[in-house]
Amino acid sequence: MSGGTKTSVSKIATILVLIPIAIALWFAAPFVLPVYRWQYVDFQEMAKKYDITESELRQEFSMVVFYHPRTGVPNDPSPFQIVECTPSWKSINPKHLDEALPTPLLVRCTVISDKDGEPISKLWIHNGAEERFFKIRAWRLPPGALGKNPKRPVLLYSSFELTDANYGIPHAQAIQGWEDDDHMRDRDDGIGPP
Numbered sequence: 001m002s003g004g005t006k007t008s009v010s011k012i013a014t015i016l017v018l019i020p021i022a023i024a025l026w027f028a029a030p031f032v033l034p035v036y037r038w039q040y041v042d043f044q045e046m047a048k049k050y051d052i053t054e055s056e057l058r059q060e061f062s063m064v065v066f067y068h069p070r071t072g073v074p075n076d077p078s079p080f081q082i083v084e085c086t087p088s089w090k091s092i093n094p095k096h097l098d099e100a101l102p103t104p105l106l107v108r109c110t111v112i113s114d115k116d117g118e119p120i121s122k123l124w125i126h127n128g129a130e131e132r133f134f135k136i137r138a139w140r141l142p143p144g145a146l147g148k149n150p151k152r153p154v155l156l157y158s159s160f161e162l163t164d165a166n167y168g169i170p171h172a173q174a175i176q177g178w179e180d181d182d183h184m185r186d187r188d189d190g191i192g193p194p
Contacts (some may be wrong), residue, residue, distance in 0.1 A: 009149045034114035034159065040141075040146060041114075041156060050142040056093055060137055062086045063155065065111055066175070067125050067132035073191050078152040079119070082107040083133065083175060091141070110148045111136070115159045117146070124164060137161035 031033050047054040063086070069079035084108065090096045111119055125132055136157040144150035 006167050016081060030116045032105075032115070036112075036117040037114035040117065041141075046141065046145060050145070052093075052142060057139065057141065059087075059092055059139070060158075061140055063136050063138055065109070065134050065136060065155070066106070067134070068106075068121070070191055076191065077149045078108045078110045078191075080111045080155070081180075082155075083138075104175075104176065106178050106180045107153065108180075109153045111138070111154050111155045111157060112146070112148070113159045113162075114156050120157075120162065124162075126182055133164075135163040136159075 043054050043057045046052075047057055063082055064084040065080045066083050067079055068081050069076035079182040083104075113120070120134060124134070136155065138155040138157040138161075141156055143154070145154045146156075148154045183189050
C-alpha cells in the first residue's frame with residue numbers, strides 16, 4: 001500500500017509544480033508568440049466583412065514605415081507612414097490606388113504587433129527624424145480593421161521581423177517633398193495634418 005501512496009503523492013506534487021509553470025507560460029506567451037494574431041485576426045471573416053479576397057489579406061509585405069505623428073495631436077491613433085512597400089499595393093489588386101506613381105505617396109497608417117496588438121514601443125523611437133524608420137514584415141488590413149482608425153490602413157507586423165532601419169539609410173532626406181495622404185478627402189479622419 002505504501003508504494004501506491006508514494007505514487008499518488010508524486011503525481012500530486014508533479015501537478016502542483018506544473019500548474020504554476022503553465023500559468024507563467026500563459027502570461028509569458030504574448031512576449032514571444034503571435035498570440036494577438038491567433039486570437040483576434042480571422043482573415044476569412046475579415047475578407048467577408050470588407051469585401052476583399054482572403055488571399056489579398058493574407059499577403060505579407062516587406063515595408064519601411066516612418067514614425068511621424070501629426071503636429072498638435074496628442075496620442076495620434078495613426079502616427080506611422082508607409083515609405084516603401086514590396087510588393088506594391090497596386091500589384092495585389094489593380095483597383096487599389098497606385099501609391100508609388102507618379103510621385104511616391106506617404107500613406108498614414110496604424111501599426112500594431114501580432115504579439116499583443118500594441119504599436120511599436122516608444123523605446124524604439126528616437127528623437128531625430130532620420131532615426132524614426134523601421135523595416136517590418138506585415139499584413140496590410142483594411143481601414144477600420146480590428147477596431148482601429150476607420151480611414152487608415154492597419155499594418156499587423158510580425159514582431160520577429162521588426163528592424164530599426166535608422167543606420168546608414170538616408171530616408172529622411174529622400175522623402176522630403178513626397179505627397180502626403182493626409183490631404184486626401186477620402187482618407188480624412190478628422191485629425192489635423194502633420
